Amino acid sequence: MVGVDVVSIVKDYGPARVLDGVSAAFEPGRFTSLLGPSGSGKTTLLRIIAGFVTPNAGTVSFGGVDVTGEPVWKRNVGMVFQSYALFPHMSVRDNIRFGLDRRGVRGEVANREVNRVLELVHLEGFDQRRPKELSGGQQQRVALARAIVTKPRVLLLDEPLSALDRRLRQGMQVELRRIQRESGLTTIFVTHDQEEALTLSDEVAILDRGRIVQHGSPTDIYERPRTRFAASFLGDANFFTGQVNAGAIEIGPYRLSTQDSLPAQGSAVTFAVRPEKMNFQAPRDGARPMNRFGATLREIIYAGATSTFLLADDSGSELKVFLQNRDMAWPSIGARVELSWSPSDTILVSE
Amino acid sequence: MVLVGRSWLLAVVAFLYLPIAVMIAMAFNASSLYALPIKPSLQWFVALAGDAPLLTATRNSLAIALFTSIVATLVGTLASIALSRQAFRGRSLLKALLLPPIAIPWLITGTAMLVFFFWTGIGRGLHAMMIGHVALAIPYVVLVVGTGMEAVRVDLEEAAMSLGSTPVHAFVAVTMPLLAPSIVAAGLFAFAVSLDQFVVSYFLSTPGVSTLPVEIYSSIRKGFTPEINAISAIFFGVSTLLVLLFAQLSNLGGNRGRR
Numbered sequence: 338m339v340g341v342d343v344v345s346i347v348k349d350y351g352p353a354r355v356l357d358g359v360s361a362a363f364e365p366g367r368f369t370s371l372l373g374p375s376g377s378g379k380t381t382l383l384r385i386i387a388g389f390v391t392p393n394a395g396t397v398s399f400g401g402v403d404v405t406g407e408p409v410w411k412r413n414v415g416m417v418f419q420s421y422a423l424f425p426h427m428s429v430r431d432n433i434r435f436g437l438d439r440r441g442v443r444g445e446v447a448n449r450e451v452n453r454v455l456e457l458v459h460l461e462g463f464d465q466r467r468p469k470e471l472s473g474g475q476q477q478r479v480a481l482a483r484a485i486v487t488k489p490r491v492l493l494l495d496e497p498l499s500a501l502d503r504r505l506r507q508g509m510q511v512e513l514r515r516i517q518r519e520s521g522l523t524t525i526f527v528t529h530d531q532e533e534a535l536t537l538s539d540e541v542a543i544l545d546r547g548r549i550v551q552h553g554s555p556t557d558i559y560e561r562p563r564t565r566f567a568a569s570f571l572g573d574a575n576f577f578t579g580q581v582n583a584g585a586i587e588i589g590p591y592r593l594s595t596q597d598s599l600p601a602q603g604s605a606v607t608f609a610v611r612p613e614k615m616n617f618q619a620p621r622d623g624a625r626p627m628n629r630f631g632a633t634l635r636e637i638i639y640a641g642a643t644s645t646f647l648l649a650d651d652s653g654s655e656l657k658v659f660l661q662n663r664d665m666a667w668p669s670i671g672a673r674v675e676l677s678w679s680p681s682d683t684i685l686v687s688e
Numbered sequence: 689m690v691l692v693g694r695s696w697l698l699a700v701v702a703f704l705y706l707p708i709a710v711m712i713a714m715a716f717n718a719s720s721l722y723a724l725p726i727k728p729s730l731q732w733f734v735a736l737a738g739d740a741p742l743l744t745a746t747r748n749s750l751a752i753a754l755f756t757s758i759v760a761t762l763v764g765t766l767a768s769i770a771l772s773r774q775a776f777r778g779r780s781l782l783k784a785l786l787l788p789p790i791a792i793p794w795l796i797t798g799t800a801m802l803v804f805f806f807w808t809g810i811g812r813g814l815h816a817m818m819i820g821h822v823a824l825a826i827p828y829v830v831l832v833v834g835t836g837m838e839a840v841r842v843d844l845e846e847a848a849m850s851l852g853s854t855p856v857h858a859f860v861a862v863t864m865p866l867l868a869p870s871i872v873a874a875g876l877f878a879f880a881v882s883l884d885q886f887v888v889s890y891f892l893s894t895p896g897v898s899t900l901p902v903e904i905y906s907s908i909r910k911g912f913t914p915e916i917n918a919i920s921a922i923f924f925g926v927s928t929l930l931v932l933l934f935a936q937l938s939n940l941g942g943n944r945g946r947r
């Protein structure tokens with residue numbers, strides 16, 4: 338179990354800079370998601386770590402040893418592809434045995450190892466099947482078994498669940514996490530699905546146009562996004578822009594406070610508030626000072642356990658509020674309401 | 689609707705096969721004047737065995753087809769692999785240049801070869817026909833193997849490399865087995881292209897050295913005998929077998945690669 342470090346990775350394809358100085362530390366045994374929109378460079382970064390792609394600049398090291406110049410077949414990585422890439426002309430057993438064979442592990446020893454991982458992915462008894470005789474979820478698990486049987490230094494997965502339907506996907510997420518915990522592998526998981534990243538990961542690194550804009554625990558990133566992009570890509574957010582005045586943020590007639598440190602008097606600042614942190618009235622105790630902001634209710638989207646409220650502020654921008662359907666005493670559509678939220682949920686973000 | 693569809697199809701098939709069916713039937717008819725009813729006989733097939741020029745031409749045809757099949761498959765397969773796996777300058781131009789020869793009339797290709805071979809001193813004869821047929825067959829091989837190559841996804845080789853295979857081992861262990869049906873199919877196709885070739889062979893043959901189609905053509909000019917029906921029937925049988933094998937294999941290759 339080793340950690341993976343990438344330092345100042347730059348990758349150009351022709352005139353296009355795909356990765357622009359990416360540095361990140363992937364701690365031993367941790368599950369890190371690389372999250373970002375399509376085209377942000379996730380696959381390229383993963384393929385650089387695997388050794389399929391050579392960066393223009395920067396280094397990749399495994400356990401502190403520089404492997405930038407090593408080709409993929411010498412790096413001892415486990416890779417799961419989006420398409421699974423199972424060898425169609427080999428049985429499940431032969432697929433899994435392939436990597437062992439390359440390492441000179443053969444015969445009974447190899448068979449025992451194959452049986453061990455088949456058990457781990459709950460596919461005992463499927464070893465003589467051809468890949469095409471398996472369901473998508475089962476193929477997925479064979480691909481995983483094949484990648485981990487060699488006890489690789491790092492497990493790399495490129496959107497492995499995106500070909501599965503929603504229900505199967507959720508089941509596989511749980512499985513994947515269990516298998517990762519049991520095998521203790523340092524894991525880097527590429528996804529563009531924010532929910533998947535939040536539920537699966539020890540850590541999330543957010544990529545935006547070839548840069549890692551934030552790297553931290555899921556709660557850290559969700560509760561304290563540092564940029565507008567991070568706040569809007571991971572979950573929903575309401576954005577406000579105002580001016581710093583005497584330790585608070587002024588937007589028209591409203592004065593809003595935050596626990597983040599504010600820039601100089603008179604600067605323009607943007608902050609984000611998560612929709613579920615807002616409410617229509619201040620808590621009854623009234624002890625804590627709350628931020629208040631006027632808006633007009635435009636629409637209510639009822640979804641059983643929760644409802645989403647769409648509002649417009651005085652300048653016409655849309656705001657969103659999520660509430661549990663506990664007492665259902667909602668204002669009516671078109672009503673003027675006052676939103677309130679805590680200063681600690683008022684998060685300064687950079688543009 | 690279904691009935692119209694089926695009778696139409698039957699008519700088309702009859703149109704395709706009727707002349708051949710008549711030819712095959714007459715090959716087994718004792719009468720040399722196409723007299724009916726057919727009196728079954730193998731005499732024309734027996735007569736073939738004594739026809740020395742026809743036998744020599746058959747041997748030539750088979751030798752040329754075998755040579756063409758092996759060489760064109762080897763060269764064409766390597767070209768296909770380079771085209772689909774290697775990135776280099778001018779690749780798309782080269783790829784585009786490999787296919788038009790299929791559409792160029794053989795009369796033109798044959799004339800060009802005749803002139804070129806004369807000019808370079810290669811001349812005519814068995815060796816010239818071998819070279820000519822290889823050139824004719826390569827584009828077909830590139831087409832067939834190239835299609836097979838598309839079906840073998842690049843990520844299969846990458847998966848093998850992530851598991852410790854060098855690029856060469858990945859190719860041998862993963863791509864080759866998946867590509868094998870396409871390669872065999874291409875070989876059969878090249879064989880058939882060579883065997884059925886007339887125009888180019890006619891141009892490149894010399895009085896002593898010809899191929900079966902050329903020999904059939906010249907004996908028709910000398911005067912038709914039912915022997916021609918017999919040899920043509922055999923020829924038809926072999927060609928059909930090759931095409932059926934080809935269809936079987938190329939289908940197999942497609943299904944396997946797709947997953």
Ligand SMILES: Nc1ncnc2c1ncn2[C@@H]1O[C@H](COP(=O)(O)OP(=O)(O)O)[C@@H](O)[C@H]1O
Binds near residue numbers: 376380
């Ligand atoms: N081999 C390549 N040649 C040229 N451009 C590439 C290549 N691979 C990726 N790119 C470009 O790099 C950018 C990032 O791609 P990628 O890493 O696949 O993003 P992601 O996985 O986040 O969707 C895209 O704009 C893509 O078009």
Ligand SMILES: [Mg+2]
Binds near residue numbers: 379380381
């Ligand atoms: Mg990608």
